[in-house]
Amino acid sequence: MIIKLILMVAIVQYTIADFNCDTICSKRNQTRTYIFEAKYIKGAPDGYMKSIFTINGEFPGPTIYACVNDTIIVTITNHGLEPTAMHWHGILQQGTLYSDGVPGSTQCASNIGESFTYYFHTTKPGTYWYHSHFGIQYIDGLKGAIVVCDPDDPYKVSYNRSQDDVLQCTDWYHSNATYLYNLYLSNALHGAEPIPESCLINNFGQPPDCHAKKTCGYYRTEIKAGISKRIRVINTSAFAVLMCTIDGHRMRLIEADGTYLNGKTYVNVLTFNAGQRYSFIIDGKTNPKQNYWIRCNMDTPYLNGPSAQPTVRGILVYDTKFGLPPDAQFNDSEHVIQGALARANRFIDQNLVPMKGRCNCPKKSTRKIFLELAFVFSNNGALLPIMNHHAFKAVANTTILSLIQTNISSFPASANVFTIEKGEVIDLYINSEIGQHPMHLHGHVFCVMGIGKVGSGFSDASNVDLNTDNPICRDTASILFEGWMVLRFVADNPGVWMFHCHIDWHLGAGLALQFIESPNAIRKIYGTAQKPVECKMDRK
Template structure:
């Protein structure tokens, strides 16, 4: 495993809204790494977003680097490595930003962090090599287990022969005091698995979605996809006893089923005056509410705490998702017929500083030159769902549809939509999201299933490139890419992606390009009619 300060999950990072956060990273791995503060806007500091190939070069082995940025938001976040598959191996931890004016602040006696993960018993690099080979046929590696705050047990009879397996490993433990109210900050830090979260006998009031404070919405079972976060208020109002906390993997979303995986991950909630032996398992019963698999909690059930005026769009991008074999039989992911190829030696933001104005097709770059109100229409032609995360922004979730439907602007919610940074596009379905492009930088937009990131399901939004060049990055950041900056800050179009040498558009258009066929950059002809 990879550990942070000798522990897993990594240590809690917390601060208040308005603080300046300083994260000192000393890389003791035998490979380079980065740290991404998931959900942080990085306004004015886009070089600290922690994404190799986009906002920085890696922190070399046995080297140090400091991330320092102003925190202008609040809520439940997390941090993780954005290099290769490192966060699957343990480089992950919670990041909590407290809101002094939180309207629910006085309604909770205590906060509890609940970090959910899937877990693999095989090294992630080995799994990735198999996944990116013809042998996988595009089927993602299935987890062997799941964790709540780093804990769970495993049935050793299913372990490979010769394994060092301990039966009846302790589950995560949580203490409740009768009558008290708890804010649970729930984070899904998985590589692949979505969960349905619940606590036997205890209802939950959703009060925050990825930094947005919401009106109360009561649920018994809460679906939460990869990289999503919710805060819920739970009242300890049940008889003094023990109760199971459950995180049920949504295996209906998996391409195949595992013979060894127990998809029901448990922890134990114990009332403080409970007298019986804690070695005895709870006898509590799970909620029986039916929750639809492989989609988000119904967006219409989530309402912002304060009214918002949703601006009209000035620009629209349509992105079509596809998976198919390449010429070597390896199933890759495509956005508008282009599979992303990471350029770790010459990140996109440095290309912008060097005056590059056109990008290789395999960089999946979409440009926004000025402040715009942008709609992204995600069309999923794949049979699996995809939790898409947007760096540097939150977005309004205007609408979504399942297989067999088409996006229709007449049916979108532009009155009171929820705002978040990670939303799921259903299998063979679609979503429409809207954001304000007022944050200069290079911002990743990608499915947060880690196997899909590795297979190319990544886009980049370069917003206000002229404004980026007015920002002054620190010298320490520049030294991570010692050979990438041009001394005269002129165009450096001969360097970069391992794709075509020239960054000239293959269709002859001016400006940034994302693929040889960028007909979907603006309103797509194919989907124009429903709009």
């Protein structure tokens, strides 16, 4: 459970209530209804006061808890300063394309004062999240977690079901996102992405001087001695790769982006990119004498310069009487982080093994699509990303879905459209010229068939070996600097689906495309129209 927004810094003690999936799934096939009010309030989660875009005055927004095969209905009223739309990251939206939440693709954005109702089904258990998909809006706070519980969780005997918890870890900016985005586009930053000032766990961060002053606030999660605990982590950052550690505890990975793993991978440091989610189990010490630090650390080599506060601390609490973990322990464990930083190829996407029968990736593809991620100089000299020689731009004043419904099949080049047909097995051969990119696909999971190391060069489908032996399937995977990646997915969900970098600065600048999957099936499922919908956008 997330504590409401912290307005002051001098907060020392909190006990955080966990949740119990057995209780959530005590009744099955439920319809769960939420009323969200999107509005700005002032807050200082890391000690710096700024305007934060919240849901019901909470940051992060309320966690949506559901059981597998429930129906979720969320009505969002926009009390912000510009239009908005909400995407439900990782939810497949099978038969509910209207609720994918992408302005210009599946819906008109909700203007100020307007409401929009999203309706979808929780068909797959796991850890997900929601966030604004309007511009770079979620950088200022419009996001939250989704937990889809599984009454048949294959690991439920391996941990205390009453102590499940979610850590939403994010980079954090002190300036307004729109201001920073305009700097990024103007070349005032010389082509570099804005650098976050700090990092948060849920709504807790620490100013650089609070440790000495003993005024820090920390997110706390409880564990019982001798009992194992499940923790779900979500990287909700705009930019930063994050590294998670729990001092004195190894993490047994059991879920990645809603896919159960075989449970044989243990890590001391979990490196995960924007949009990715993991679940892990830690074993409670039988005779603990202290509490332990939890850390999320920004992977600084991927930033463009130093951050004021790249590390946020939380606390794994065995007993409140133990107080704060010792700083000596924090410093002694620093080599774990530094050792991970020294390894250039530290993402584990390709090394994960799913539980048997959870992915069932096709052995062969029927179609190959080649994608090049590059950077070019804009007219004003800014170095901005493109995909296949185009910077994506959403269609103006309507949606791609409504154009398809009126039988239009010609789209602007800037819409970056690829048409695929139901039943095709698609291989995406992706090459990255500069930088690392967490690539996210809407409406599907993909199989990670191969990822090249940093500097491995480009792939033309003839010079790579693919993993066809039970590869991991997920919805967000990381391509490395000057490297390649091959993702395979089955076109089994007719609709209009974004594929994009989840670094929000890159998405805002156009590092995205749209798959139009089975236009005839789209019209059959979602109907036809005489003319496209007309979208209007209002701003204060």
